Amino acid sequence: MPRVTTHRLLSSLMNVSTATSAKCFALILPYFACGSRKVRRRYQLKASSDNVLTGSHYLDGNHAAAEGAIAAGCKFFAGYPITPSTEIAERVSRRFPLIGGIFIQMEDELASMGAILGASWGGVKSMSCTSGPGFSLMMENFGLGIMLETPCVLVNVQRGGPSTGLPTLPGQADMMQARWGSHGDYEVIALAPVSPQESFELAIHAFNLSEKYRMPILIMTDECVGHMTEKVVIPPPEEIELVERRYTDKPAGKAWPFELTDDLISPMLPVGKGYKFHITGLTHDERGYPIINAEAQEKNVRRLIDKVNKHVDEIIWIEEKDVEDADIVIMAYGISARVMQPAITKARKEGIKVGQIKMVTVWPFPEKRVRELADKVKALIMVEMNYGQVFLELDRCAAGKCRTYLAGHAGGTVHDPENIYNTIKEAAK
Amino acid sequence: MSIQVERPAEEKHPKEKLLRMDRIPHIWCPTCGLGTTVTAMASALEQLELDLNNVAVVSGIGCTGRVAGYMKLDSFHTTHGRAIPFALGLQIARPDMKVIVFSGDGDLISIGGNHFIHTARRNVDITVICVNNFIYAMTGGQVAPTTPITARTATSPFGNYEHPFNLPLLAASSGAVYVARWTALHIRRLTTAIKEAITKKGFSFVEVVAPCSTLYARLNKLGTGLDLMRFYHDNSVIKHGADVREVDVDYQSKIVVGKFLDIEKPTYIDCVNDGNKRVFGDKYKPYGGNHGDN
Ligand SMILES: Cc1ncc(C[n+]2csc(CCOP(=O)(O)OP(=O)(O)O)c2C)c(N)n1
Ligand code: SF4
Numbered sequence: 001m002p003r004v005t006t007h008r009l010l011s012s013l014m015n016v017s018t019a020t021s022a023k024c025f026a027l028i029l030p031y032f033a034c035g036s037r038k039v040r041r042r043y044q045l046k047a048s049s050d051n052v053l054t055g056s057h058y059l060d061g062n063h064a065a066a067e068g069a070i071a072a073g074c075k076f077f078a079g080y081p082i083t084p085s086t087e088i089a090e091r092v093s094r095r096f097p098l099i100g101g102i103f104i105q106m107e108d109e110l111a112s113m114g115a116i117l118g119a120s121w122g123g124v125k126s127m128s129c130t131s132g133p134g135f136s137l138m139m140e141n142f143g144l145g146i147m148l149e150t151p152c153v154l155v156n157v158q159r160g161g162p163s164t165g166l167p168t169l170p171g172q173a174d175m176m177q178a179r180w181g182s183h184g185d186y187e188v189i190a191l192a193p194v195s196p197q198e199s200f201e202l203a204i205h206a207f208n209l210s211e212k213y214r215m216p217i218l219i220m221t222d223e224c225v226g227h228m229t230e231k232v233v234i235p236p237p238e239e240i241e242l243v244e245r246r247y248t249d250k251p252a253g254k255a256w257p258f259e260l261t262d263d264l265i266s267p268m269l270p271v272g273k274g275y276k277f278h279i280t281g282l283t284h285d286e287r288g289y290p291i292i293n294a295e296a297q298e299k300n301v302r303r304l305i306d307k308v309n310k311h312v313d314e315i316i317w318i319e320e321k322d323v324e325d326a327d328i329v330i331m332a333y334g335i336s337a338r339v340m341q342p343a344i345t346k347a348r349k350e351g352i353k354v355g356q357i358k359m360v361t362v363w364p365f366p367e368k369r370v371r372e373l374a375d376k377v378k379a380l381i382m383v384e385m386n387y388g389q390v391f392l393e394l395d396r397c398a399a400g401k402c403r404t405y406l407a408g409h410a411g412g413t414v415h416d417p418e419n420i421y422n423t424i425k426e427a428a429k
Numbered sequence: 430m431s432i433q434v435e436r437p438a439e440e441k442h443p444k445e446k447l448l449r450m451d452r453i454p455h456i457w458c459p460t461c462g463l464g465t466t467v468t469a470m471a472s473a474l475e476q477l478e479l480d481l482n483n484v485a486v487v488s489g490i491g492c493t494g495r496v497a498g499y500m501k502l503d504s505f506h507t508t509h510g511r512a513i514p515f516a517l518g519l520q521i522a523r524p525d526m527k528v529i530v531f532s533g534d535g536d537l538i539s540i541g542g543n544h545f546i547h548t549a550r551r552n553v554d555i556t557v558i559c560v561n562n563f564i565y566a567m568t569g570g571q572v573a574p575t576t577p578i579t580a581r582t583a584t585s586p587f588g589n590y591e592h593p594f595n596l597p598l599l600a601a602s603s604g605a606v607y608v609a610r611w612t613a614l615h616i617r618r619l620t621t622a623i624k625e626a627i628t629k630k631g632f633s634f635v636e637v638v639a640p641c642s643t644l645y646a647r648l649n650k651l652g653t654g655l656d657l658m659r660f661y662h663d664n665s666v667i668k669h670g671a672d673v674r675e676v677d678v679d680y681q682s683k684i685v686v687g688k689f690l691d692i693e694k695p696t697y698i699d700c701v702n703d704g705n706k707r708v709f710g711d712k713y714k715p716y717g718g719n720h721g722d723n
């Protein structure tokens with residue numbers, strides 16, 4: 001079987017002829033050219049007090065994610081270089097001096113994650129980016145972020161793993177790590193963009209979710225989306241809606257950092273305003289004081305979980321197509337949701353009734369919808385670049401009511417659409 | 430391990446303003462050095478007459494790590510070893526605030542050692558107070574990177590064989606601008622050192638040699654915390670400006686204390702601002718955090 005290269009496959013998917021891409025590259029080159037003189041000129045051209053680079057651009061997913069974060073008002077970025085995520089940090093480090101932000105390259109990912117939590121408590125929107133090995137190192141402080149209920153955004157540009165794996169090639173095998181990677185019980189929200197345009201938009205969405213639900217949000221993109229260059233339209237600032245942080249309206253002495261509210265989302269307490277509050281990664285009560293017993297654990301952990309579960313209908317974002325009369329529904333996220341398109345088109349041409357779901361949010365898993373579909377359809381398929389991670393959730397929710405299939409592989413390249421097509425054929429039998 | 434003492438209702442704790450009285454009694458053992466160290470910190474803050482709203486304390490994990498939970502300040506109890514990066518983020522977000530890291534020797538120098546040296550290298554404007562009890566106390570008295578050779582711990586039951594760190598040397602050679610060492614006995618001098626460290630612009634470091642009565646003293650048959658205080662009294666040698674290469678602490682021998690380093694150097698934020706002003710001129714939008722209007 002000939003190896004389908006990512007680039008060729010994608011240009012065919014995107015209907016971009018090689019000539020067009022070459023032209024676009026020529027247009028974009030001066031912008032990205034390095035060398036200090038050019039860099040300076042570029043800044044003079046782009047200098048503006050405005051954070052939002054309104055207009056049409058030709059960007060890769062990583063640069064677009066950086067622009068999304070900047071548009072969302074991110075002003076603190078701490079990170080450690082790792083392929084294939086580094087372009088996010090590089091872009092931020094160039095853009096921040098002119099918009100009043102600060103970029104710091106930390107000594108490692110443990111520190112990066114810790115620093116963005118500290119900055120967030122300092123009242124600044126903060127973010128980091130990484131890939132597999134760095135993601136593993138961030139897991140401990142990611143858990144602290146969950147426990148301290150700290151808004152911030154973490155992008156994992158997934159590469160092949162385990163261990164150092166395939167630094168320059170795509171993977172989607174950190175999905176269960178995203179879900180359960182830090183110790184203990186908790187819920188996460190994870191988004192997966194399919195394109196540079198979505199990388200931009202979901203970065204803004206991630207910041208909004210993080211402020212709304214007061215928690216770290218994961219963007220689980222992949223090398224392919226991160227390094228694919230496409231048109232990205234950045235809207236004018238007035239068209240970008242931002243969720244600002246909700247602080248308590250109670251005076252010092254009456255307000256607690258984890259106050260119980262109806263929606264289970266406590267307003268934050270600002271530092272430096274006399275609240276003199278305490279927060280800890282230990283199991284704690286509303287006051288933030290450590291309480292080391294099973295009862296406090298139940299209340300604390302239950303609320304962290306219910307905070308997400310209670311709002312699951314608002315959080316879950318899936319896009320369905322041709323699902324209503326489908327016999328087979330195929331689901332995917334990130335680059336795989338694009339790569340499966342030729343397979344679906346081919347199967348539908350042959351009369352197989354295939355519907356599709358693109359998961360913009362992967363976590364929380366769209367459990368309710370999958371259970372409904374399992375009652376109606378013959379088979380459900382999950383396409384992902386791993387040997388069955390999110391598939392396990394699909395299979396669990398199908399609960400034996402329909403057949404389930406995994407179109408998976410170990411990563412290193414995107415799927416060959418032919419293999420996805422074969423899975424559809426198999427499911428249609 | 431704590432003892433509840435009946436006191437008349439009208440009697441107030443002298444440091445009430447700086448302690449979370451609703452969390453007292455604390456968890457520390459009788460004759461632990463942490464009590465006097467926290468008192469020194471509270472006295473320093475009182476004497477400095479700072480706006481206490483603008484002071485934050487960040488701790489890692491350990492007996493010392495619990496300090497954040499007892500100080501009535503914006504206070505953060507983070508993860509083991511990561512207090513410094515958290516504090517760095519907080520300080521950069523709020524450059525107007527005094528951010529003090531208060532943690533143990535294992536926390537700051539072992540698991541957090543990399544953050545310690547890099548944050549000192551950058552000269553980030555924080556104060557680090559390291560309570561060195563030569564042991565991992567919270568977890569039951571295991572060997573630490575500060576345990577003197579031959580000292581017994583739960584995991585060096587035949588006496589420690591490893592070379593320990595000399596903390597003032599580590600701090601100074603990594604880039605700290607203020608380095609001092611005192612013991613928990615030197616309350617007045619320690620208070621002054623903490624005051625100087627907090628006032629100092631840049632990465633300031635105070636090592637506090639302090640008794641862990643329950644573990645270090647017991648495992649080494651050194652008596653109680655009080656006996657260790659007596660030992661400090663008889664064996665501390667004050668040497669301001671001592672060459673930090675010569676201030677190693679050996680097992681139950683002389684402890685050199687004093688202010689070893691006090692120099693001027695631009696802070697991390699100053700360097701970033703100056704660098705960017707040189708490159709971008711008027712176009713540079715200096716980073717100043719959110720100036721407290723969050
Ligand atoms: C990642 C991680 N590893 C190990 C521990 C267990 N642990 C808790 S405190 C501690 C050592 C504390 O020693 P030190 O910092 O010297 O503080 P002390 O208790 O002596 O004041 C360890 C190893 C932990 N909490 N987290
Ligand atoms: S175990 Fe040691 S360091 Fe911890 S509180 Fe007791 S005496 Fe202090």
Ligand SMILES: [Mg+2]
Binds near residue numbers: 491533565566573
């Ligand atoms: Mg210790």
